Amino acid sequence: MALSRLVVDIHTHVYLPRYASVLRSRTAAPRIFSRSAPSGQTEDRLVILDNEPSGGRPIGPQYWDRDEKLKFMDKHGIDISIVSTANPWLDFLSFSAAQTLARELNADLESYCSTSPIISSPSATPLKRLYGFGLLPLVPGAPSASLPSAVTDLAASHPHIRGVILGTRGAGKGLDDPELEPLWAALAETGLVVFLHPHYGVGGQSWGDLDNGHVLPLALGFPFETTTAITRVILAGVLDRYPRLRILLAHSGGALPQLSSRLASCIAHDPVVASRLQHDARWYIGRLYYDAVAYGSAELGFVSDTVGRAARYDQQNGAHKAAVEGERNEGSKRMLFGTDHPFFPPLNDTDKWRSVVENLEAIDSVSGWSAEDKDGVQGGNALTLFNLV
Amino acid sequence: MALSRLVVDIHTHVYLPRYASVLRSRTAAPRIFSRSAPSGQTEDRLVILDNEPSGGRPIGPQYWDRDEKLKFMDKHGIDISIVSTANPWLDFLSFSAAQTLARELNADLESYCSTSPIISSPSATPLKRLYGFGLLPLVPGAPSASLPSAVTDLAASHPHIRGVILGTRGAGKGLDDPELEPLWAALAETGLVVFLHPHYGVGGQSWGDLDNGHVLPLALGFPFETTTAITRVILAGVLDRYPRLRILLAHSGGALPQLSSRLASCIAHDPVVASRLQHDARWYIGRLYYDAVAYGSAELGFVSDTVGRAARYDQQNGAHKAAVEGERNEGSKRMLFGTDHPFFPPLNDTDKWRSVVENLEAIDSVSGWSAEDKDGVQGGNALTLFNLV
Numbered sequence: 001m002a003l004s005r006l007v008v009d010i011h012t013h014v015y016l017p018r019y020a021s022v023l024r025s026r027t028a029a030p031r032i033f034s035r036s037a038p039s040g041q042t043e044d045r046l047v048i049l050d051n052e053p054s055g056g057r058p059i060g061p062q063y064w065d066r067d068e069k070l071k072f073m074d075k076h077g078i079d080i081s082i083v084s085t086a087n088p089w090l091d092f093l094s095f096s097a098a099q100t101l102a103r104e105l106n107a108d109l110e111s112y113c114s115t116s117p118i119i120s121s122p123s124a125t126p127l128k129r130l131y132g133f134g135l136l137p138l139v140p141g142a143p144s145a146s147l148p149s150a151v152t153d154l155a156a157s158h159p160h161i162r163g164v165i166l167g168t169r170g171a172g173k174g175l176d177d178p179e180l181e182p183l184w185a186a187l188a189e190t191g192l193v194v195f196l197h198p199h200y201g202v203g204g205q206s207w208g209d210l211d212n213g214h215v216l217p218l219a220l221g222f223p224f225e226t227t228t229a230i231t232r233v234i235l236a237g238v239l240d241r242y243p244r245l246r247i248l249l250a251h252s253g254g255a256l257p258q259l260s261s262r263l264a265s266c267i268a269h270d271p272v273v274a275s276r277l278q279h280d281a282r283w284y285i286g287r288l289y290y291d292a293v294a295y296g297s298a299e300l301g302f303v304s305d306t307v308g309r310a311a312r313y314d315q316q317n318g319a320h321k322a323a324v325e326g327e328r329n330e331g332s333k334r335m336l337f338g339t340d341h342p343f344f345p346p347l348n349d350t351d352k353w354r355s356v357v358e359n360l361e362a363i364d365s366v367s368g369w370s371a372e373d374k375d376g377v378q379g380g381n382a383l384t385l386f387n388l389v
Numbered sequence: 390m391a392l393s394r395l396v397v398d399i400h401t402h403v404y405l406p407r408y409a410s411v412l413r414s415r416t417a418a419p420r421i422f423s424r425s426a427p428s429g430q431t432e433d434r435l436v437i438l439d440n441e442p443s444g445g446r447p448i449g450p451q452y453w454d455r456d457e458k459l460k461f462m463d464k465h466g467i468d469i470s471i472v473s474t475a476n477p478w479l480d481f482l483s484f485s486a487a488q489t490l491a492r493e494l495n496a497d498l499e500s501y502c503s504t505s506p507i508i509s510s511p512s513a514t515p516l517k518r519l520y521g522f523g524l525l526p527l528v529p530g531a532p533s534a535s536l537p538s539a540v541t542d543l544a545a546s547h548p549h550i551r552g553v554i555l556g557t558r559g560a561g562k563g564l565d566d567p568e569l570e571p572l573w574a575a576l577a578e579t580g581l582v583v584f585l586h587p588h589y590g591v592g593g594q595s596w597g598d599l600d601n602g603h604v605l606p607l608a609l610g611f612p613f614e615t616t617t618a619i620t621r622v623i624l625a626g627v628l629d630r631y632p633r634l635r636i637l638l639a640h641s642g643g644a645l646p647q648l649s650s651r652l653a654s655c656i657a658h659d660p661v662v663a664s665r666l667q668h669d670a671r672w673y674i675g676r677l678y679y680d681a682v683a684y685g686s687a688e689l690g691f692v693s694d695t696v697g698r699a700a701r702y703d704q705q706n707g708a709h710k711a712a713v714e715g716e717r718n719e720g721s722k723r724m725l726f727g728t729d730h731p732f733f734p735p736l737n738d739t740d741k742w743r744s745v746v747e748n749l750e751a752i753d754s755v756s757g758w759s760a761e762d763k764d765g766v767q768g769g770n771a772l773t774l775f776n777l778v
Contacts, residue, residue, distance in 0.1 A: 053661070054660075054661060173597065173598060174595075174597040174598075176597055176598075176599050177597075177598075202591070202592040202594075202595045202613070203591040203592055203613055203617055205591075205594070206563075206591045206614070206617045207617070207621075208562065208563040208565055208566075208621055209562060209563075209565075209566075210565050210621065210624065210625055211661055212621075212624050212659075212661065212662055213659040213660065213661030213662050214655065214659050214661075215624065215652070215655045215656055215659050215661075215662055216617070216620065216621075216624075218655045218659075219620070219648060219651050219652040219654075219655040219656075220613075220616060220617055220620060220644075220648060220652075223644065223647075223648055223651065224591070224592055224609075224613050224644070225595070227609060227644075228592055228595045228596070228605070228609055231605065231608070231609060232596075232597055232599065232601075232605075235599065235601050235604065235605075236599055251651065252647075254644075254647075254648075255609075255612065255613070255616075255643075255644030255647055255648065257647060258612075258641075258643075258644055258646060258647040258683075258688055258691065259608060259609060259612055259643075259644065260685070260688075261683055261684035261685030261687075261688055261747075261751070262608050262612065262640065262683060262684055262688075263604070263608040263609075264684065264685075265608075265684040265733065265743075265744060265747065266603065266604045266607045266608035267604055267608075268736070268743065269733050269734075269735075269736060269743075269744065270601075270602035270603050270604050270607075271443075271602065271736060272442070272443060272600055272601065272602030272603075272604075273601055273602050273604055274736060282685070294647075294650055294651060295650035295651055295653065295654040296649070296650030296653075296671070297712075298650075298691065298694040298695055298698060299647055299649075299650055299651075299691075301691075301694075302647065302687065302688075302690075302691035302694070305687040305690075305691070306687055309687060323686075323754065323756070344654065344658050345658075346658075347657070347658060347660060347663060354654075354657065354658075355654060355658065358650075358654065362650070365712065367712070
């Protein structure tokens with residue numbers, strides 16, 4: 001198969017066996033516990049947040065067994081997966097425990113990937129089927145000075161790890177914390193891709209009394225959290241200071257693209273921040289990467305529009321240029337297929353997972369994307385971003 | 390001027406003199422107070438929330454003086470405004486105080502509109518330059534049984550009031566409160582347009598320590614709040630039970646359009662809600678109305694895409710139909726120009742307000758909208774929605 005036609009899943013999670021053991025040993029969230037299901041059988045359940053609706057969710061080997069990941073990939077025609085530990089990562093640990101577990105899990109992940117099958121490809125360097133995002137001991141109380149070496153060690157000695165997955169809390173004060181400056185510098189220097197992913201949700205106080213299961217925290221709280229985190233990063237000038245930093249946003253950037261012109265307007269009208277940034281807020285949209293996990297083609301097309309128009313906003317508050325032909329195509333180059341596996345399993349057994357099929361169909365149906373654009377989003381862009389070719 | 394070319398501003402606020410007096414009499418937010426400005430002059434400031442950043446914002450006659458509203462309209466070529474009381478409406482009052490003040494303010498607003506100039510138009514019935522959204526005494530503790538008569542009295546005796554502006558807290562438990570059932574029934578029955586508008590913000594716990602002025606609460610917190618409120622309304626089945634209810638969403642629906650396919654996916658994958666609604670979540674997007682206050686043409690085009698595609702999702706979890714030519718045009722019929730005046734004034738004196746110019750330019754630049762679509766969004770759709778023709 002031609003490299004340009006490979007399907008690469010860049011949003012796919014694992015709880016490696018060592019991590020699952022830690023969760024099983026715990027009595028408070030995040031934890032894995034066993035209970036008797038209504039059917040009488042024993043079932044494992046995962047609770048990742050306190051007071052999680054519906055008593056958490058079922059969990060099974062698809063979270064930790066590599067064969068299950070490969071079977072899932074085969075079933076859906078996925079050639080390569082860039083796997084990441086699922087939330088909440090190491091957030092619940094002390095810094096020293098997080099440091100130890102990060103080191104162990106990164107070694108586990110490197111082995112998980114490096115011993116995975118080779119795909120048949122015309123590439124000079126044979127490609128594996130699995131690559132990964134590593135973990136950093138970025139937990140509340142993590143000393144600022146410890147972060148650069150964690151990043152450089154990860155990059156230097158784990159050839160199959162091509163990025164890091166990051167939650168939104170940083171060292172406890174969020175990602176606009178000035179203490180994180182050495183972290184951004186090291187990440188920009190190594191070229192590791194930063195996968196920014198939600199966990200806590202934003203807005204939980206506003207979900208109300210009606211039992212809506214996991215719908216509000218997942219459909220709204222998650223994207224609100226990502227949107228808030230990246231907006232704070234932008235407002236803190238991080239993207240101005242680290243032009244080589246590569247940040248990939250979960251769930252197609254949440255609400256950021258739709259709120260980006262409003263954000264630009266609010267910045268321009270607020271004396272506190274109006275002169276702080278080098279560019280109009282919409283310029284930064286074009287500096288980021290987006291998974292294509294939005295379940296709809298209009299959403300994907302729109303995200304690519306906002307990425308593609310970014311070049312028009314390359315000066316703060318300045319005269320904006322007119323739209324240019326091909327912006328939607330240009331924007332597609334920063335979008336990458338993902339599945340969110342093993343989350344969103346089908347309610348009933350089906351041949352394929354609806355969540356995956358919908359995301360693939362969405363890419364295929366974006367109005368204005370060429371066949372080449374679609375191939376790029378399905379896999380080609382990932383090969384480039386993660387330096388696989 | 391042809392009716393179809395009129396410019397109608399449906400998102401424009403007032404604090405009527407009676408309301409401003411109430412705010413001046415208060416010592417806690419919401420309040421208006423006077424202070425010495427750095428220049429030495431006395432300035433009035435508005436604080437609408439506790440702990441508001443930057444000590445609130447400047448306020449002046451543009452909030453209460455009708456001549457200022459008309460001057461602003463003239464400067465920007467706005468023929469008709471459908472004015473609404475700005476947040477926080479009556480939320481800080483007891484039910485009985487809210488009932489009295491609502492009655493008085495609705496009478497004031499009716500007079501504000503009915504005595505406004507007539508525009509020259511070829512319409513059989515001459516049109517005024519001002520119409521309004523009234524207030525309901527929908528505050529914490531409002532008895533459910535009191536709401537229908539408040540709605541019907543408003544509709545029956547205020548010919549220039551064509552809708553109500555509603556915050557997101559309802560009678561204290563949000564808009565998915567089963568106690569509000571008589572309210573929705575009465576609103577659907579009268580045909581008053583419900584303008585759903587944020588005030589409290591969602592996500593305030595997540596804005597962090599960096600001083601970003603009003604940017605995060607306004608750019609993110611406001612649209613998150615609207616998104617959360619309307620999602621809860623949808624999940625509670627309100628739109629299934631009241632097909633004639635007409636809800637207009639502030640700020641182009643916040644993040645709802647971009648999160649709508651994710652919402653559909655989360656609903657389909659959650660056993661608690663998967664079978665609750667009559668339609669796929671995306672169907673309800675096409676049942677709502679959206680102001681065109683998004684400051685960008687890509688955003689507006691995208692909202693119209695999601696409105697236009699809604700018809701494809703007219704059965705729950707069912708097979709979805711393929712995209713149809715002209716969906717973006719169809720979707721534009723539910724979008725309506727607005728300014729958010731007198732908020733977002735220019736930082737420096739300029740001939741026109743950037744916030745208004747950007748919203749007009751955004752409408753004019755939407756790719757795929759015909760001249761007729763643009764005229765509709767600028768005013769024609771409002772004439773229809775508010776029964777002005």
